[in-house]
Amino acid sequence: MFYKVRVKDFVRVPPAMFNKGKQDAVLSNIRNSYENFVSKKLGFVINVVEVHSINEGIIVPGDGAGFYEAEFDLLVYKPELHELIYGKVRDIIDFGGFLDLGGAEGMVHISQSMDDFVSFSKEKVLQGKASGRSLKVDDKCKARIIAVSYKDVRNPKIGLTMRQEGLGKLEWLETATQKAANKSAE
DSSP states (O other): OEEEEEEEEEEEEOGGGTTSOHHHHHHHHHHHHHTTOEETTTEEEEEEEEEEEEOOOEEOTTTOOEEEEEEEEEEEEOOOTTOEEEEEEEEEETTEEEEEOSSSEEEEEGGGSOSSOEEEETTTEEEETTTOOEEETTOEEEEEEEEEEOSSTTSOEEEEEOOSTTOEEHHHHHHHHHHHHHHHHO
């Protein structure tokens, strides 16, 4: 889920940036510190939206940098269990596929890719035995988040499933919708 989060923090402005205006220097350092930052509390920080206030700064002896208390809004993505997401298959390997979620990456284990016996081919394709369905790089999919781990904050893990009804490759869903519409028209 995407959120707009208000943060209050002390921002360090090095002496080399004193020639910039206070607003520009603080904003630049907030962006350097927070954009692409990942934490369990905030999730994935996408962007600095707006700076609301910057208090007078202080210079810490021995450091020489200015420290300003600032209040600002961040756009963050915090994955939540059972959340439905759309993504694009970035890569397929022998144990599953990786979906680009736009700012984050999720993994679908081969056993969670479809409700079928699934095999992997060297052409980076997951193939369903009974259904004949295939999943390959660049396919657009709808999935559900089933696990989120920040154990390694530099590389958080998002586990996905596409086995439930209404999930999977978008083409499969369109075909199922058309079949249901044709069946009800009969």
